[in-house]
Amino acid sequence: xxxxxxxxxxxxxxxxxxxxxxxxxxxxxxxxxxxxxxxxxxxxxxxxxxxxxxxxxxxxxxxxxxxxxxxxxxxxxxxxxxxxxxxxxxxxxxxxxxxxxxxxxxxxxxxxxxxxxxxxxxxxxxxxxxxxxxxxxxxxxxxxxxxxxxxxxxxxxxxxxxxxxxxxxxxxxxxxxxxxxxxxxxxxxxxxxxxxxxxxxxxxxxxxxxxxxxxxxxxxxxxxxxxxxxxxxxxxxxxxxxxxxxxxxxxxxxxxxxxxxxxxx
Amino acid sequence: xxxxxxxxxxxxxxxxxxxxxxxxxxxxxxxxxxxxxxxxxxxxxxxxxxxxxxxxxxxxxxxxxxxxxxxxxxxxxxxxxxxxxxxxxxxxxxxxxxxxxxxxxxxxxxxxxxxxxxxxxxxxxxxxxxxxxxxxxxxxxxxxxxxxxxxxxxxxxxxxxxxxxxxxxxxxxxxxxxxxxxxxxxxxxxxxxxxxxxxxxxxxxxxxxxxxxxxxxxxxxxxxxxxxxxxxxxxxxxxxxxxxxxxxxxxxxxxxxxxxxxxxxxxxxxxxxxxxxxxxxxxxxxxxxxxxxxxxxxxxxxxxxxxxxxxxxxxxxxxxxxxxxxxxxxxxxxxxxxxxxxxxxxxxxxxxxxxxxxxxxxxxxxxxxxxxxxxxxxxxxxxxxxxxxxxxxxxxxxxxxxxxxxxxxxxxxxxxxxxxxxxxxxxxxxxxxxxxxxxxxxxxxxxxxxxxxxxxxxxxxxxxxxxxxxxxxxxxxxxxxxxxxxxxxxxxxxxxxxxxxxxxxxxxxx
Numbered sequence: 001x002x003x004x005x006x007x008x009x010x011x012x013x014x015x016x017x018x019x020x021x022x023x024x025x026x027x028x029x030x031x032x033x034x035x036x037x038x039x040x041x042x043x044x045x046x047x048x049x050x051x052x053x054x055x056x057x058x059x060x061x062x063x064x065x066x067x068x069x070x071x072x073x074x075x076x077x078x079x080x081x082x083x084x085x086x087x088x089x090x091x092x093x094x095x096x097x098x099x100x101x102x103x104x105x106x107x108x109x110x111x112x113x114x115x116x117x118x119x120x121x122x123x124x125x126x127x128x129x130x131x132x133x134x135x136x137x138x139x140x141x142x143x144x145x146x147x148x149x150x151x152x153x154x155x156x157x158x159x160x161x162x163x164x165x166x167x168x169x170x171x172x173x174x175x176x177x178x179x180x181x182x183x184x185x186x187x188x189x190x191x192x193x194x195x196x197x198x199x200x201x202x203x204x205x206x207x208x209x210x211x212x213x214x215x216x217x218x219x220x221x222x223x224x225x226x227x228x229x230x231x232x233x234x235x236x237x238x239x240x241x242x243x244x245x246x247x248x249x250x251x252x253x254x255x256x257x258x259x260x261x262x263x264x265x
Numbered sequence: 266x267x268x269x270x271x272x273x274x275x276x277x278x279x280x281x282x283x284x285x286x287x288x289x290x291x292x293x294x295x296x297x298x299x300x301x302x303x304x305x306x307x308x309x310x311x312x313x314x315x316x317x318x319x320x321x322x323x324x325x326x327x328x329x330x331x332x333x334x335x336x337x338x339x340x341x342x343x344x345x346x347x348x349x350x351x352x353x354x355x356x357x358x359x360x361x362x363x364x365x366x367x368x369x370x371x372x373x374x375x376x377x378x379x380x381x382x383x384x385x386x387x388x389x390x391x392x393x394x395x396x397x398x399x400x401x402x403x404x405x406x407x408x409x410x411x412x413x414x415x416x417x418x419x420x421x422x423x424x425x426x427x428x429x430x431x432x433x434x435x436x437x438x439x440x441x442x443x444x445x446x447x448x449x450x451x452x453x454x455x456x457x458x459x460x461x462x463x464x465x466x467x468x469x470x471x472x473x474x475x476x477x478x479x480x481x482x483x484x485x486x487x488x489x490x491x492x493x494x495x496x497x498x499x500x501x502x503x504x505x506x507x508x509x510x511x512x513x514x515x516x517x518x519x520x521x522x523x524x525x526x527x528x529x530x531x532x533x534x535x536x537x538x539x540x541x542x543x544x545x546x547x548x549x550x551x552x553x554x555x556x557x558x559x560x561x562x563x564x565x566x567x568x569x570x571x572x573x574x575x576x577x578x579x580x581x582x583x584x585x586x587x588x589x590x591x592x593x594x595x596x597x598x599x600x601x602x603x604x605x606x607x608x609x610x611x612x613x614x615x616x617x618x619x620x621x622x623x624x625x626x627x628x629x630x631x632x633x634x635x636x637x638x639x640x641x642x643x644x645x646x647x648x649x650x651x652x653x654x655x656x657x658x659x660x661x662x663x664x665x666x667x668x669x670x671x672x673x674x675x676x677x678x679x680x681x682x683x684x685x686x687x688x689x690x691x692x693x694x695x696x697x698x699x700x701x702x703x704x705x706x707x708x709x710x711x712x713x714x715x716x717x718x719x720x721x722x723x724x725x726x727x728x729x730x731x732x733x734x735x736x737x738x739x740x741x742x743x744x745x746x747x748x749x750x751x752x753x754x755x756x757x758x759x760x761x762x763x764x765x766x767x768x769x770x771x772x773x774x775x
Contacts, residue, residue, distance in 0.1 A: 159363035162330055165350045166357045167377035167446065177376075181367045 033234035046235040063216040067199035070137040078145035086153035129209035136208035145190040152186030279306040287336035298506035313493040314503035356443035364427040371423035377446040413445035524566040538567040557634035562721040571612040573631035582624015646697040657740035659715025662762040694770040703764035704744040713757025
C-alpha cells in the first residue's frame with residue numbers, strides 16, 4: 001500500500017510529460033533544423049541567408065513596425081477606456097465592461113471577417129493594405145490591452161489621488177503624477193499581451209491585406225508549408241523566439257522596478 | 266472653543282471655518298444631517314463619535330472631497346462650498362497615510378511644494394515692480410523638506426523608499442507632507458488608528474506639541490474618547506450625522522447633555538429615573554437630591570460616574586446591595602454592585618470583595634440629570650408558567666415566540682426553536698417594550714391587566730400624555746391618548762398582545 005501513495009510532487013507528472021513532448025522536443029527540433037542543412041550537416045548558412053536575403057529581414061522589420069504601431073494605438077484607445085471604466089461607480093459599470101470584453105467571446109477569425117466587410121463597405125479594403133492590417137490588429141487586440149489596465153487601475157487606492165489633490169494638484173496633474181505612474185505594471189502587461197502576438201498573427205494580416213502584407217509569422221508558415229524548407233523556417237522561428245525573449249526580459253525588468261515601489265502599499 | 270451656532274450670542278471675529286446647515290446625503294440617506302458649527306482660528310477641535318456618525322464625512326467636506334447636499338461652508342468668511350480641494354489652504358493627514366508608493370520620502374514631502382505658487386516681487390517688461398506668482402526654487406524646497414523632517418524627528422530619511430518605513434514612520438512622513446505646505450488648517454482623519462497603543466500615546470503627545478508650535482488650526486477625527494479628551498481644546502460629539510454636544514473636554518465629561526454622550530465619553534451608570542419634586546429624582550427605587558431642575562414627573566436619564574459612587578456601610582448607604590464582581594485595574598478597583606435588579610458600576614481605590622454587602626451614597630452634585638427622549642415604555646419583566654409576561658404589577662398576554670426567531674409553541678406550552686430545541690420559558694427574564702400609543706386606558710381598576718392611578722396629564726398639542734403609576738411596584742405607564750382624564754383617576758390598562766415587544770435579557774448583555 002505504502003508504495004502506491006501519491007505525494008503532491010506527483011501531480012506535476014502529467015504536465016511534465018506534456019512539456020517534454022510538446023515544448024522541449026519540438027524546440028530541440030527547431031534548433032536542430034536551424035543549424036543543419038537539407039542533408040543534415042551542421043551549418044550556419046541558414047542564418048547567413050536570413051540576414052543577407054533582403055526579403056526576410058525586411059519582413060522582420062515590417063512585423064516589428066506593425067506590432068509597435070498596433071500596441072501604440074491599443075494603448076492610446078485602451079487607457080482612456082480602462083480609466084473611465086475604473087472610475088464609474090454605478091451598476092452600469094459591469095455592463096460597460098462586458099461590452100468591451102464581449103468581442104473576446106467571438107471567434108477571432110469571424111471577427112476579422114466582419115471587420116473586413118466593414119472596411120470593404122467604406123471603401124478602404126484593397127487600397128491601403130498596411131492601414132487595414134493595423135486596423136484589424138487594433139480591433140482584435142484592444143480587449144487584451146483594456147483588461148490588464150483596468151484590473152490595475154481599479155486597485156489603485158482612491159486616497160492617493162485624493163492626497164495629490166489635497167496637496168494642490170488639479171485633475172490633470174493628479175493623473176500624470178500619481179495615477180499614470182501607479183498603473184505602469186498594467187501598461188507593461190498590456191504591451192506584452194498585444195505586441196508579441198500582433199507581430200506573428202498572420203491570419204489577421206492575410207485577411208485584411210488580402211495576403212499582400214507578409215509578417216514574420218506568415219513567413220514561417222510559408223517555409224514550413226509551400227516553400228518546403230524546414231531549415232529556413234526554423235531559423236526564423238528561432239529568431240522570433242529570441243525577440244520574444246528579449247522583449248520579455250525588458251518588460252520584466254520594468255515591471256520589477258515598479259513593483260518594488262508598489263509593494264505593501 | 267466652539268459653540269453650537271444657535272446658542273452663540275457674542276460676536277466672534279476669528280472663525281476660520283464655519284459650517285451652516287450642512288447636510289450630506291448618500292443615496293437619499295443622510296450621513297451628515299443639518300450641522301451648524303464653527304471652528305476658531307488656532308484651536309484643536311476633535312470630531313468624536315462611533316463609526317458611521319458622520320465625523321469623517323464632515324472632515325471630507327471641509328477638505329473638499331465631498332460636496333454638501335445642502336448648506337454652506339465658509340473659510341475666513343468666504344464661501345468655499347464649491348471650491349475644489351487643490352484650491353483650499355487645507356491639508357489632510359489620511360487614515361492610512363496615502364503616501365505615494367512610487368515616490369521616496371523627499372519626493373513625497375516636496376510634492377505639494379513643487380505645485381505651489383507664491384507671490385514674489387518681480388519686474389514687468391517696462392521695468393515696473395509687480396507681484397508675480399513664482400515657484401519655489403529647488404533649494405527652497407530642499408530647505409523646507411529638511412525642516413519638516415526635523416519637525417517629525419526623521420532627519421536623513423530623504424532618500425528612503427516610503428514602503429520600507431514602519432507604520433509610525435509613515436505616519437510622521439504623512440504629517441510632514443501636510444504641514445510642509447503651511448496650511449491654515451490641518452485635517453487629521455483618525456491618524457493614529459493603525460498604530461499600537463504605546464506608539465499612539467507617544468504620537469498624541471507629539472501632535473499636541475506640534476499644534477502648539479505651529480499655531481495652526483487642527484481638526485481631528487477619532488472614535489477614541491480618551492484621545493479626544495486628552496488632546497483637544499474643543500470636542501464635538503456626533504451620532505447618526507448629528508452633533509450631540511460641543512464643549513471643552515471637561516464640559517463633555519462632567520456635564521454630558523444626553524445619555525449617549527455620557528455613555529460614549531466614558532464608563533458611566535445610566536439609570537432611568539423620574540423627577541419627583543423640586544431637585545429630587547427617583548431612581549433605584551430611592552429619592553436622591555440633585556442639582557438639576559426639571560419638571561415634576563418627567564422621565565429622565567440619570568448619569569453617575571463610577572468614580573463618584575462612594576461605598577459606605579449598609580446602614581449609612583442611601584441604597585445597599587451585594588458586590589457581584591471586583592477587578593483590580595492598576596490604580597483602582599472596578600466593582601459591580603447589585604442593587605435590587607440594577608447593576609451599579611463603582612470605581613474605588615479601596616477593595617471590597619465579591620459577595621460583600623455594602624451601601625452607597627452619591628453626592629447631589631455628582632448626579633447628572635438629562636432629558637430623556639421618551640419614545641416607549643421599557644420594563645424589566647419575566648415570563649410566568651402560563652407563557653404570559655409579568656411586569657409593572659400586571660400579567661399580560663404576549664407572543665413569546667418572538668424571543669426566538671422561527672419558533673413555535675407545542676401543545677404543552679413548551680417553545681420549540683427553529684433547530685428543534687425544546688425550551689421551558691418559565692421565569693425567563695425579559696426586557697419589555699411597549700409603545701406610548703399602544704396602551705389602552707380603561708375607566709375602572711378591574712377590567713385591565715394592571716391598575717393604578719393617573720399621576721400626570723400633559724397636553725401635547727394634538728393629544729394628551731398620561732402617566733399611570735401602579736400601586737405596588739410604582740412603575741409608570743406613559744400613554745398617548747386622545748381622551749381627557751383627571752389626575753388621581755383610578756384606571757387599569759390593557760395592551761394588545763402583538764404590541765408587547767420582548768427581548769431576552771441575556772441577548773441584551775451580548
